[in-house]
Amino acid sequence: MAATIPAPIRTEKRTGLLALLGVGFVLLGIPTVIVGPILPVFISRWSLSDTQAGLFFSVQFTAALCGVWIATALTSWRGYGPSLVIGYALTGVGLAALNAPTHVLALVATAAFGVGYGMVVPPTNLSAAEAGGASVVSLLNFAWCIGAVACSPLILIALRHHFLTGFLWIVASSALVLGVCFLFAVFPAEAGALSGESPGGPSTKPAIGITVAVSALFFLYVGTETSMGGWAAEDTKRLAGHATSLTTMAPLFFYAGLMAGRAAAPLILKWLGELRVVRTALTLVVVGIVVVIGANSPRKAIVGLALAGLGCACIYPIYISWFSKWYGAEARRLGGVVFSLASLGASALPWLVGFISTRTGSLRVGLLTPLAGCFVMLGLLALLERRGLPFRD
Secondary structure, eight states, X not given: OOOOOOHHHHTHHHHHHHHHHHHHHHHHHHHHHTHHHXXXXXXXXXXXXXXXXXXXHHHHHHHHHHHHHHHHHHHHHHOHHHHHHHHHHHHHHHHHXXXXXXXXXXXXXXXXXXXXXXXXXXXXXXXXXHHHOHHHHHHHHHHHXXXXXXXXXXXXXXXXXXXXHHHHHHHHHHHHHHHHHHHSOOOOOOHHHHHOOOTTOSBOOOOHHHHHHHHHHHHHHHHHHHHHHHHHHHHHHHHHTSOOHHHHHHHHHHHHHHHHHHHHHHHHHHHSOHHHHXXXXXXXXXXXXXXXXXXXXXXXHHHHHHHHHHHHTTHHHHHHHHHHHHHBTHHHHHHHHHHHHXXXXXXXXXXXXXXXXXXXXXXXXXTHHHHHHHHHHHHHHHHHHHTTOOOOO
């Protein structure tokens, strides 16, 4: 029998908790993608090579991986609250210090809000699921898109008015206020602990080869999304020959496509099966990346970015759904491995784009990395289908 959440959590306090989690995820969308629109500023300020610039992504998401591990341990010991409080505090400290006078200090600041991001995401999703179910989790991730889309125009406005440090301090202060609010938040009891039941259903354990393939899907997808969003501003800047309002705003179009796709996903999945949706989405991402690579103007590149973002929208949620369905109760035990590889993908692939760009002298050549990742994912899906896994089509 499922555990019953106490009445106070189901009424006013539950509503307050969900509102707080939603506001937090809107804010969290900003530091998650902020490296992209601010990267051209850092490249110009410190004359960074693309390899050095790509290190920002590696530091951010390697730190996020550490944050996930810390949050997992802290949640099992003290519940969701402490992880959220510490995570938002670190996010605030990192953002406040991001516009640093030296490259090294900026990397340290990036690591700080990376750890904060990693500590906030797991307890936010889990507590939302326990308090309001899967629909609330979907709304939270849509809220994240709002922050991600707003980031680029806010950075543009801040740069125009020479207010970048002030803007970062405002966002940082908001994160610190959220951390304080979570000190007083009331969380639902963990359903698994109360009921003694595993939420994933019967225990299953697919072959090791399937686990490797599934892990690779997470690694490649998150790396592809981060690469396209992260390098968008710098790529369009090079097409224009200098930084403009349009080039700084370029990541907005990628994340706007992502947000629009996530809003439409429930309707699309009613008409098409999940496997067909993922294949179509990956094909759209391929088309978008090809348009970006072949573009001869910032406007054409932006069209490609919007297409790539639209394609990316459905892929990750469906991957999570498949993972839960295929592994049943084992998903809880293996989830740390799979989601850690997702963070590693976000850390490794954008850096690889910069590394290849430095070696070849062309960022366009570097962007072949996420393009190749899409083809590998399509191949892995064909392999998994041949193994007879139960796709929901």
